[in-house]
Amino acid sequence: MAAESARPTLRCLREDLGLALPPVNRPLDEIDHPLIRKAAERFADPDTPQERIRAIDDQVLFKVKVQRWRGAVWVEADLPWLVAGGQREDGSPDDFYAALESSATAARARYNDEHAPPLTTSTYTGHLLPGREDDLRFRAEDAARAERRLRPIVHDLVRASLLDGHEHAVMLDGAALGIHVQADSGHETYVAIRIIGSVPKRLAATIVSMVPGCEPGAWMSDYAMPERPMAPEEQIWSNLMDPTEAAKLLDTDP
Structure with a gap:
C-alpha cells in the first residue's frame, strides 16, 4: 500500500x-x-x-x-x-x-x-x-536527507582527488558530479567541481558548501577543469582550499 x-x-x-x-x-x-x-x-x-x-x-x-x-x-x-x-x-x-x-x-x-x-x-x-505545514516539514526533511547523503559523497571525491591528483566523478540522480583537486605542496590548493546534467541551483550550492576549507563566497564559475576544457552542458565552479583542512580530510576515515 x-x-x-x-x-x-x-x-x-x-x-x-x-x-x-x-x-x-x-x-x-x-x-x-x-x-x-x-x-x-x-x-x-x-x-x-x-x-x-x-x-x-x-x-x-x-x-x-x-x-x-x-x-x-x-x-x-x-x-x-x-x-x-x-x-x-x-x-x-x-x-x-x-x-x-x-x-x-x-x-x-x-x-x-x-x-x-x-x-x-x-x-x-x-x-x-x-496540511501545508506538514508538506513544508516533509520537504524540509527531504532536503536534510539529501544533505546527509551528499556530504560523504563529496568528501570521498575530494579525498580521492587529493590522493592521486586526478578528477573523480559519480552519477548523482541522473547528473554527473566530478571533483578535481590540485594541491601545491605548502601552497594553495585549487579545487574544481563540475556537474553535467540538470540539477537545481540550490543543490549545486549545497554541494559546493560541503567542500571543506573553502570560503563560501569565493566560489566562481569557471570555463575549464584543471586538465581539460569544459564539456558540453557542463557547469564548473572553482575555489581555493585551505591546505590544513585538506590534510584534516585525508586524516579522516572515509
Missing part, C-alpha cells in the same frame, strides 16, 4: 502523542514512539491487509494498534499519515475509536453550520489530514 514510511501529522505529534517537534534533520517517521513504529511496520508491506475504521465515512482511515495505543492512518498516494492517536479505554466513553467517531460527528455538524452545500456523510475528518 505504501512506499514511504508512515509518519505523524504535526497536529497528531503534538496534541495526540504529546511529543515536541524534533529538528528537521530528524525525520518524523524515525521518532521512537510505539504507535509511530507500529504504523510504519503495518504499512511497510503493500500486501498487508488493513482494517478500516468503519465509523468514519468521509475519509478512508485505517486502524493501527499497539499496547494501549490506538491510531488512525490515512494514506496519501504512497505515503501513510498517522492522523490521530490515543490510549485504549475499553468500554468507556474515552475509548479511542468511539471518541474519534464522536469527535468526527461533531466536526461534521460544525462544518455544515458554516458551509454550503452541507456534507452528506456522517462524519468529517478533514481537519485531521495533513
